Amino acid sequence: MAQLLAAQGLRKSFGDNHAVDGVDFFVEQDRLVAIVGSNGAGKTTLVNLITGLLAPDEGTIVFAGRDVTTLPVFGRIKAGIARSFQLVNLFDLMTVLDNVRLAVFTRENKTHQALRLADRDRESEDEARGVLADFGLGDKWNVAAGGLAQGERKLLDVALAYALRPKLILLDEPTSGVGTREKSQIMDRIESVVRSRGLSAVIVEHDMDIVFKYSDTMVMMHEGRVLAAGAPEEVVRDERVAAMLGRTAAR
Amino acid sequence: MATLVVQALNTAVYTAVLFLIAGGLSLVYGVMRVVNLAHGNLYMLGAFVMAWAVGGAATGVVPPLLLLLLPVAGVTVGLVGAVIEPTLLRPLYNRAEEYQLLLTFGLLLILEDAIKFVFGPTPLSASTLWSAFGPISVLGSDYPAYNLLVITVGGVSAVLLWAFVYRTRFGVMLRATSQNRKMAVSLGINVRALYVLAFSIGCLMAGIAGAVIVPVQGAVLGMGVDALVLSFVVVVIGGLGSLEGALAGAFIVAVVRTLAITFFPELELAVLYLMAAAVLVTRPAGLFSRSSS
Amino acid sequence: MNDTAVTAARPAKPVPAGAYLAPLAVLLLIIPYVAPAYQTILLSYGLAFAIAALALNLLLGYTGLLSFGHAAFFGAGAYAAGFMGKYWNIGSMEVFLAAGALSGVVIAALFGIVCVRYTKIFFSILVLALSQVLWSLAFKLFWVTGGTDGLRVPTPTLLGGLLGTPADKVAFLSHQYYYYTLGVFAICAGLMWLILHSPFGQALQAIRDNEVRAEFIGIRVRRYRWIAFVLSGMFAAVAGTLWAPLNGLATPEALYWPFSGEIVFMAVLGGFRTFSGPIIGAVVFNYLKAYAVGRTEYWQLLLGVVLVILVMAMPEGIMGALGRIGRRVRGES
Numbered sequence: 001m002a003q004l005l006a007a008q009g010l011r012k013s014f015g016d017n018h019a020v021d022g023v024d025f026f027v028e029q030d031r032l033v034a035i036v037g038s039n040g041a042g043k044t045t046l047v048n049l050i051t052g053l054l055a056p057d058e059g060t061i062v063f064a065g066r067d068v069t070t071l072p073v074f075g076r077i078k079a080g081i082a083r084s085f086q087l088v089n090l091f092d093l094m095t096v097l098d099n100v101r102l103a104v105f106t107r108e109n110k111t112h113q114a115l116r117l118a119d120r121d122r123e124s125e126d127e128a129r130g131v132l133a134d135f136g137l138g139d140k141w142n143v144a145a146g147g148l149a150q151g152e153r154k155l156l157d158v159a160l161a162y163a164l165r166p167k168l169i170l171l172d173e174p175t176s177g178v179g180t181r182e183k184s185q186i187m188d189r190i191e192s193v194v195r196s197r198g199l200s201a202v203i204v205e206h207d208m209d210i211v212f213k214y215s216d217t218m219v220m221m222h223e224g225r226v227l228a229a230g231a232p233e234e235v236v237r238d239e240r241v242a243a244m245l246g247r248t249a250a251r
Numbered sequence: 252m253a254t255l256v257v258q259a260l261n262t263a264v265y266t267a268v269l270f271l272i273a274g275g276l277s278l279v280y281g282v283m284r285v286v287n288l289a290h291g292n293l294y295m296l297g298a299f300v301m302a303w304a305v306g307g308a309a310t311g312v313v314p315p316l317l318l319l320l321l322p323v324a325g326v327t328v329g330l331v332g333a334v335i336e337p338t339l340l341r342p343l344y345n346r347a348e349e350y351q352l353l354l355t356f357g358l359l360l361i362l363e364d365a366i367k368f369v370f371g372p373t374p375l376s377a378s379t380l381w382s383a384f385g386p387i388s389v390l391g392s393d394y395p396a397y398n399l400l401v402i403t404v405g406g407v408s409a410v411l412l413w414a415f416v417y418r419t420r421f422g423v424m425l426r427a428t429s430q431n432r433k434m435a436v437s438l439g440i441n442v443r444a445l446y447v448l449a450f451s452i453g454c455l456m457a458g459i460a461g462a463v464i465v466p467v468q469g470a471v472l473g474m475g476v477d478a479l480v481l482s483f484v485v486v487v488i489g490g491l492g493s494l495e496g497a498l499a500g501a502f503i504v505a506v507v508r509t510l511a512i513t514f515f516p517e518l519e520l521a522v523l524y525l526m527a528a529a530v531l532v533t534r535p536a537g538l539f540s541r542s543s544s
Numbered sequence: 545m546n547d548t549a550v551t552a553a554r555p556a557k558p559v560p561a562g563a564y565l566a567p568l569a570v571l572l573l574i575i576p577y578v579a580p581a582y583q584t585i586l587l588s589y590g591l592a593f594a595i596a597a598l599a600l601n602l603l604l605g606y607t608g609l610l611s612f613g614h615a616a617f618f619g620a621g622a623y624a625a626g627f628m629g630k631y632w633n634i635g636s637m638e639v640f641l642a643a644g645a646l647s648g649v650v651i652a653a654l655f656g657i658v659c660v661r662y663t664k665i666f667f668s669i670l671v672l673a674l675s676q677v678l679w680s681l682a683f684k685l686f687w688v689t690g691g692t693d694g695l696r697v698p699t700p701t702l703l704g705g706l707l708g709t710p711a712d713k714v715a716f717l718s719h720q721y722y723y724y725t726l727g728v729f730a731i732c733a734g735l736m737w738l739i740l741h742s743p744f745g746q747a748l749q750a751i752r753d754n755e756v757r758a759e760f761i762g763i764r765v766r767r768y769r770w771i772a773f774v775l776s777g778m779f780a781a782v783a784g785t786l787w788a789p790l791n792g793l794a795t796p797e798a799l800y801w802p803f804s805g806e807i808v809f810m811a812v813l814g815g816f817r818t819f820s821g822p823i824i825g826a827v828v829f830n831y832l833k834a835y836a837v838g839r840t841e842y843w844q845l846l847l848g849v850v851l852v853i854l855v856m857a858m859p860e861g862i863m864g865a866l867g868r869i870g871r872r873v874r875g876e877s
Binding site: 286288339342343346349350351352353354357358359360361362367368372476487491516517518519520521524525527528 | 664668676683685808809849852854
């Protein structure tokens with residue numbers, strides 16, 4: 001199976017805090033990888049390094065055969081990496097449709113068009129509506145993003161990343177802050193969209209039920225390092241991981 | 252040699268005044284994250300109060316006694332600040348910070364005319380105080396003794412302020428609040444009272460700056476608006492929120508200004524503003540900043 | 545400035561814009577024939593300021609950047625006209641406008657390189673400080689700029705003399721020049737409206753709402769901010785060029801930072817969250833200031849109080865307040 005993303009020897013420190021301390025991280029094509037670990041394990045930092053928000057102190061990141069280690073954010077997006085955020089990050093004053101349509105505009109390099117009415121672009125609007133339908137947000141198209149319920153906001157955040165038609169999508173805690181039933185609904189949506197369009201995905205998750213149900217590979221992080229990686233059932237049987245999970249099971 | 256001494260002393264005078272104004276601005280920002288566009292007009296208020304008081308004082312009063320009016324002017328401006336903060340600034344803390352700029356701009360307009368209303372539209376002079384001190388011989392040149400007083404006031408204020416912020420209990424609370432407001436509240440610090448006090452001190456400094464320099468240059472409407480931009484240059488260079496930065500920035504600006512006046516008088520102001528821009532390009536947080544941006 | 549209540553970006557519009565734009569357009573067209581010359585000229589001032597306020601709002605309302613230095617561009621536009629007149633003996637308004645627009649672009653491009661790295665208060669202060677560079681140059685280099693006396697701006701020829709040459713200056717200003725100003729205003733407002741409703745405009749609004757997310761949608765935030773800054777500077781300069789013949793003089797006051805504050809005042813007064821807010825704000829402010837200056841010598845106090853009340857009680861400005869009233873009248877929440 002082709003390796004889509006290969007990050008090796010990644011290190012990132014903030015002063016004395018070694019947030020990511022020598023991490024090798026791989027994503028195969030068409031796989032859904034879950035990153036788990038307690039708070040402060042370095043999960044979000046790893047995602048930030050891969051997506052370009054942070055530059056690594058050491059290490060390389062190769063994506064689709066290309067070295068993207070020093071590529072800035074917009075370069076990585078053009079290369080096919082997109083993300084959603086742990087704390088939902090939307091354009092609150094714009095409508096749901098406008099949010100997604102904007103992602104379509106940037107993907108199609110239309111954002112430099114200053115003398116064309118955005119509303120006249122039927123093509124982009126139709127595509128945006130299509131994405132909204134995929135995520136079950138179609139009927140909320142005219143609501144300001146800030147006015148949505150939390151679960152819907154989470155989905156919109158993912159939809160924005162998805163609309164960029166990435167090859168790899170990284171979702172940072174896509175189900176946090178919502179009830180158990182909604183969690184499954186959100187993950188069902190995400191999984192169906194990801195699988196049906198041939199995307200590869202990385203999900204940072206705390207909920208082990210979700211990890212077991214939806215992910216192909218599980219990577220367990222602790223204090224900036226990878227403890228174990230592999231199929232969820234196998235990883236869980238690893239002694240160190242079991243100890244870790246025992247400690248965090250109380251959450 | 253003589254001119255060099257005079258230039259150096261003039262630079263020190265300018266440094267002292269700039270430090271007082273910019274230091275007040277920086278202190279307020281450091282503690283409260285407020286940029287007060289009317290700060291320059293508080294400096295102007297201090298100048299007018301002092302000039303009016305000096306002018307109104309009975310003739311024959313010994314000049315050194317007139318110096319007592321200095322803290323009076325300063326405190327007056329500080330009290331104005333104590334009124335402004337709870338009524339006009341406090342409601343804005345939860346709003347986007349651009350609103351403070353708008354409000355303090357409105358305040359600037361109000362103060363400009365309020366001062367005109369109270370003190371009249373013509374400039375006021377306190378030069379009698381200045382000339383009463385006469386010249387003093389410094390390294391062979393004659394130099395106005397009053398100017399040395401200005402330098403002293405600046406220096407003493409810097410020391411007092413430093414001691415206040417770094418050596419007193421109140422100073423500890425001040426620094427704690429400026430670094431982490433929520434934490435300060437949960438530690439039981441009365442942040443509201445602290446804010447009023449910090450703002451008043453900032454205004455007091457501006458007031459003293461105006462009061463101490465007015466015998467040298469007079470009180471003129473519009474001087475506040477000019478002073479404000481200069482103080483911005485100082486805090487940009489030295490770093491917003493840092494007292495040492497305000498001192499260093501004031502010194503740098505004063506030196507550049509003295510040099511510019513000597514060699515390129517037309518470009519004097521332009522050079523200063525460009526310098527601010529240059530600093531920002533190279534060291535965005537200012538040379539000495541410690542405040543989180 | 546996102547802290548006020550979030551409302552739907554596209555609320556139902558039972559009253560189409562055309563319904564009140566048409567009578568307004570008619571009114572604007574017939575004013576020189578029904579009102580005294582003084583009023584028409586005053587309105588011309590208002591229209592010029594409206595362009596400046598719209599330009600400012602391109603940055604403020606749509607990109608989320610508050611500039612306290614727009615006087616630099618406005619003044620540059622005015623001085624461009626002055627320089628054309630004094631040093632090249634040109635009297636054509638079209639050349640004035642071209643020179644003004646160019647000055648705005650160049651200055652904004654330079655300022656922008658430094659300024660767009662910053663946001664919020666630091667941005668505002670930085671633009672203010674840079675705008676003062678221009679003011680100080682105009683002030684000190686008096687042999688070039690006329691210093692505090694300023695540069696005389698001759699009454700220009702419009703469209704190469706097609707609209708008649710100025711004989712009676714007042715009649716010219718209140719008729720031909722008024723229509724010219726109206727035309728330039730319509731063009732500038734139209735262009736800005738188009739730009740803000742284009743994909744580029746959407747990108748700017750995204751940058752305003754959420755800079756990080758905009759970056760992660762693939763928008764080059766700093767570059768777009770710079771472009772917005774340059775556009776804003778260009779239109780503000782055109783406003784200044786339009787203003788100069790009305791004022792007859794290009795003076796350092798037009799470059800002085802409190803004037804930048806007035807432009808901000810205009811945008812906020814009208815309502816910076818809407819497109820038309822700055823237009824209303826500029827016209828109202830212009831009348832307000834003219835009234836205040838005529839009635840009392842303490843007009844700054846009056847304006848200051850208005851601004852304070854605006855910020856404390858009515859931050860969404862006139863258009864915001866009207867919008868709220870309109871919704872209440874229609875029975876919506």
